[in-house]
Amino acid sequence: MLEIKNLAYVAGEKGVLDGLSLSIEASEVHALLGTNGTGKSTLAYLIMGCEGYRPGSGDIIFENTVINDLKIHERAGLGITMAWQEPVRFEGISVRDYLTLKTKDADPSPYVEMAGLNPELYLHRMVDKALSGGERKRIELASILALNPKLAILDEPDSGIDMLSTQDIINVITAFKKNGSSVLLITHREEIALMADTASQLCRGKIVCSGSPVNVAEYYKARKCLVCKGEVCAYV
Amino acid sequence: MSDLDALMKALGESGGDQAILANSEIAHLAVSGHKILSMRDVEGLEVEAKEIPQGISAKVTVRAGVKIKNPVHLCFGILHKKGTQKIKMDVKLEKDSSAHFIAHCIFPKAEKVKHIMDAVIDIGENAEMKYSETHYHGLYGGIEVIPKAVVKVGKDGRYLADFTLTTGRVGRLNMDYSVDAGENAVTELTARVFGHADDEIKIKEKVVLSGENSKGLIKTRVALEDDAKAEVTGITEGNAAGSRGHVDCMEIVKDRAVAKAIPIVNVTNALAKVTHEAAIGSVDKRQVETLMAHGLTPEEATDIIVRGVLK
Numbered sequence: 350m351l352e353i354k355n356l357a358y359v360a361g362e363k364g365v366l367d368g369l370s371l372s373i374e375a376s377e378v379h380a381l382l383g384t385n386g387t388g389k390s391t392l393a394y395l396i397m398g399c400e401g402y403r404p405g406s407g408d409i410i411f412e413n414t415v416i417n418d419l420k421i422h423e424r425a426g427l428g429i430t431m432a433w434q435e436p437v438r439f440e441g442i443s444v445r446d447y448l449t450l451k452t453k454d455a456d457p458s459p460y461v462e463m464a465g466l467n468p469e470l471y472l473h474r475m476v477d478k479a480l481s482g483g484e485r486k487r488i489e490l491a492s493i494l495a496l497n498p499k500l501a502i503l504d505e506p507d508s509g510i511d512m513l514s515t516q517d518i519i520n521v522i523t524a525f526k527k528n529g530s531s532v533l534l535i536t537h538r539e540e541i542a543l544m545a546d547t548a549s550q551l552c553r554g555k556i557v558c559s560g561s562p563v564n565v566a567e568y569y570k571a572r573k574c575l576v577c578k579g580e581v582c583a584y585v
Numbered sequence: 586m587s588d589l590d591a592l593m594k595a596l597g598e599s600g601g602d603q604a605i606l607a608n609s610e611i612a613h614l615a616v617s618g619h620k621i622l623s624m625r626d627v628e629g630l631e632v633e634a635k636e637i638p639q640g641i642s643a644k645v646t647v648r649a650g651v652k653i654k655n656p657v658h659l660c661f662g663i664l665h666k667k668g669t670q671k672i673k674m675d676v677k678l679e680k681d682s683s684a685h686f687i688a689h690c691i692f693p694k695a696e697k698v699k700h701i702m703d704a705v706i707d708i709g710e711n712a713e714m715k716y717s718e719t720h721y722h723g724l725y726g727g728i729e730v731i732p733k734a735v736v737k738v739g740k741d742g743r744y745l746a747d748f749t750l751t752t753g754r755v756g757r758l759n760m761d762y763s764v765d766a767g768e769n770a771v772t773e774l775t776a777r778v779f780g781h782a783d784d785e786i787k788i789k790e791k792v793v794l795s796g797e798n799s800k801g802l803i804k805t806r807v808a809l810e811d812d813a814k815a816e817v818t819g820i821t822e823g824n825a826a827g828s829r830g831h832v833d834c835m836e837i838v839k840d841r842a843v844a845k846a847i848p849i850v851n852v853t854n855a856l857a858k859v860t861h862e863a864a865i866g867s868v869d870k871r872q873v874e875t876l877m878a879h880g881l882t883p884e885e886a887t888d889i890i891v892r893g894v895l896k
Contacts, residue, residue: 440835
């Protein structure tokens with residue numbers, strides 16, 4: 350479904366991604382591990398097509414089409430979407446409206462429940478600063494579920510363990526699996542990575558290890574990375 | 586079509602509920618130009634209105650202890666292309682009373698129209714007044730609107746005002762509201778305006794926290810596009826112990842629009858606290874990208890964000 354070939358990306362003088370290649374099959378949950386600053390979020394922004402994130406070289410191929418130059422909404426139209434690590438807030442937009450942006454008549458309640466919130470208490474609330482960080486993240490995950498995407502990019506849905514319990518994230522990922530969505534799951538938490546079908550470790554802009562989540566997590570913890578020789582890949 | 590029918594038709598077209606006129610339990614005052622077309626009061630609410638040169642003068646009193654159940658509707662309009670309308674309002678809410686006034690200001694064909702509102706509002710002890718003012722100025726921009734209000738809120742009183750001009754053109758708006766809040770009084774002023782073309786918007790809102798433990802909030806939301814201009818001045822004075830005030834101004838600019846925010850905070854009592862925040866800029870990129878990732882075009886995303894801010 351998603352194939353990334355020799356992707357390179359430079360920010361200013363700094364090379365962030367360097368010849369990165371990665372494949373995700375249909376209905377596959379793929380965990381991406383790596384320490385801070387190794388390029389995980391940059392990869393997510395490149396796949397989603399965020400402003401300022403275009404490949405220096407290499408290709409991003411989705412369902413056999415090169416999408417390097419497509420805008421975000423065009424990629425969303427193909428079935429790609431993303432939950433940012435720190436979702437933004439919106440004044441004057443209710444949770445119900447946010448979850449039905451493209452499908453006004455749909456009932457968003459099941460998605461709110463899947464994200465661990467009571468629809469009766471949340472659908473009328475605004476997606477603004479009155480929501481706590483954890484509530485906002487759950488609403489974002491619910492909104493991504495409601496889109497029923499072909500590929501969901503989840504950028505550290507577990508960041509701040511106090512904000513979102515592990516089980517809720519696992520429930521959401523299970524729901525994506527059940528719906529047949531592919532997931533690129535950026536995470537630091539081993540227990541969440543282990544529920545993926547496959548995993549990769551990213552270090553200094555390269556994939557240094559791919560395979561079963563168990564093996565990749567062990568590799569990551571053992572600091573076997575040959576790119577940084579254990580200098581960067583301290584297990585977090 | 587009678588003037589009243591025409592005014593009600595314009596009210597309906599601008600999103601108002603025409604049925605308010607027929608309901609005997611709902612008080613109203615309907616004015617077209619300088620003519621009083623219809624008026625009804627309800628028990629505990631007294632309205633004395635008279636026509637004056639180029640407008641009307643009205644004295645509205647809510648008697649002590651009376652809670653007016655249904656909102657009181659005030660319909661002011663000029664349905665012709667040209668004209669001037671002056672509205673002088675003297676509103677008094679006596680002790681322990683409450684009322685919600687909804688003002689519909691309708692100028693759908695304005696090409697050279699001037700609307701001047703001059704209100705004096707006195708809110709008694711433990712009384713509460715909500716005032717919602719919605720404007721529709723049509724699509725031509727040929728209107729000058731000058732609303733001015735001087736409000737005094739007594740001990741334990743509440744004044745919650747909401748000014749909305751988000752549909753159609755603004756023309757030239759020069760708003761000046763001033764509130765003096767007594768002991769334990771609560772004041773909230775909210776203004777939402779969307780400027781287009783060469784609209785010019787000036788908003789000045791002032792809350793003086795004179796009484797101990799009084800509270801005030803000035804919240805302004807302005808969106809501008811094309812060549813529109815706005816200047817928003819939010820003034821809060823904390824003059825009494827325990828008084829708390831906040832000024833919150835957000836202006837979104839597009840195209841060649843120009844926005845200015847002037848938050849003024851003046852504290853004369855060491856036990857008072859007043860804060861302010863002002864944000865002016867284009868639509869937040871991350872907000873747009875988030876909505877685009879949900880499948881909206883950049884234009885659709887921007888529209889939803891702006892409408893949300895003005896809601």
